[in-house]
Amino acid sequence: MNDVEVLAGERPEDGLTWRVTAGRRPRNSVGVMVSYNRGGIRASTGFRRGPDRADRNAIMTLGQSEGLPAFVVGCALPDVTSITAELDDGVDQPVPLSPVIEPFGLRFAAAPVPEGTALVAYRYETASGAHRSSLGSFDGLGTDRDQAPAGWKPLAGNGND
Numbered sequence: 424m425n426d427v428e429v430l431a432g433e434r435p436e437d438g439l440t441w442r443v444t445a446g447r448r449p450r451n452s453v454g455v456m457v458s459y460n461r462g463g464i465r466a467s468t469g470f471r472r473g474p475d476r477a478d479r480n481a482i483m484t485l486g487q488s489e490g491l492p493a494f495v496v497g498c499a500l501p502d503v504t505s506i507t508a509e510l511d512d513g514v515d516q517p518v519p520l521s522p523v524i525e526p527f528g529l530r531f532a533a534a535p536v537p538e539g540t541a542l543v544a545y546r547y548e549t550a551s552g553a554h555r556s557s558l559g560s561f562d563g564l565g566t567d568r569d570q571a572p573a574g575w576k577p578l579a580g581n582g583n584d
Contacts, residue, residue, distance in 0.1 A: 426456065429531040430521040438462055443496065443533045445524065456488070457496045457533050464490040472498055472529070480554065481547040482505060483532070493536040495545070498529045505548045506532050509555075510540040517543070528578075 426446035433440045441459040448471055456469035457554040466488035474535070495508050495518060501514030506518040518534045536542050544557045 424441050425438060426454070426466075427524075429459060429524045429527075430519065430533055434535060439492065439535060440564075441494070441535070442556055443521075443531050444528075445527055448566075453498065453527055453529065455496060455529060455531065458496055458529070459491060459535070461491055464488075466491055466533065469496065471473045480549060481545070481556070482575060483545050483556075485536070485542050492538050493542065494533060495542055496531075496533040496538055497545075498527075498531050501528065501530060502549045503530060507536065507546045508542050509544045509546065510537065510582065512540050512542070515546075541563060 425496075426444040428442055429445045430443040437472050439456055439459065439461040443582070444456045452471045454469060454471050456463070456466040456467060466486075466516055468486045468488070469482050472482055481497060481499040481503050483495055484494055485495050487493040497506070497518075499506065499520065501523045503520070506520055508516040508517060508518050513539075516534065516537070518532045521531045521573065523530055546553055546555045
């Protein structure tokens with residue numbers, strides 16, 4: 424299956440644009456890729472959601488390339504109604520969430536992190552209430568640390584729900 428666009432966005436004040444794509448990968452996993460561009464500087468990176476993470480309501484990770492803001496990107500089960508990034512300056516930033524995208528049966532999320540701040544954790548809402556999770560390292564997201572995409576800076580911790 425070819426990758427399909429599942430979410431896109433832009434920040435008009437500085438010309439930042441992004442596009443999230445997803446596609447089936449070996450071993451019944453889903454590859455999630457964000458490509459972003461500002462002023463001719465481009466970056467693309469992503470992660471895989473494997474079947475061993477199928478019970479996780481939301482999986483988020485953070486990527487960063489020189490000259491561009493950090494980006495939070497992830498995917499969630501259909502019952503997740505919202506995702507909020509908790510930043511180190513105490514500000515909560517909503518993360519845009521796609522509708523459920525078939526044939527994946529998942530929702531996808533992506534947003535730039537304001538420059539000068541860092542992502543501390545994320546929260547997601549379901550019918551059963553609010554849930555909080557620290558941002559996991561690559562091996563906590565179903566991707567081997569050795570296979571972390573170039574340009575991504577893994578963070579300490581492995582606290583995904």
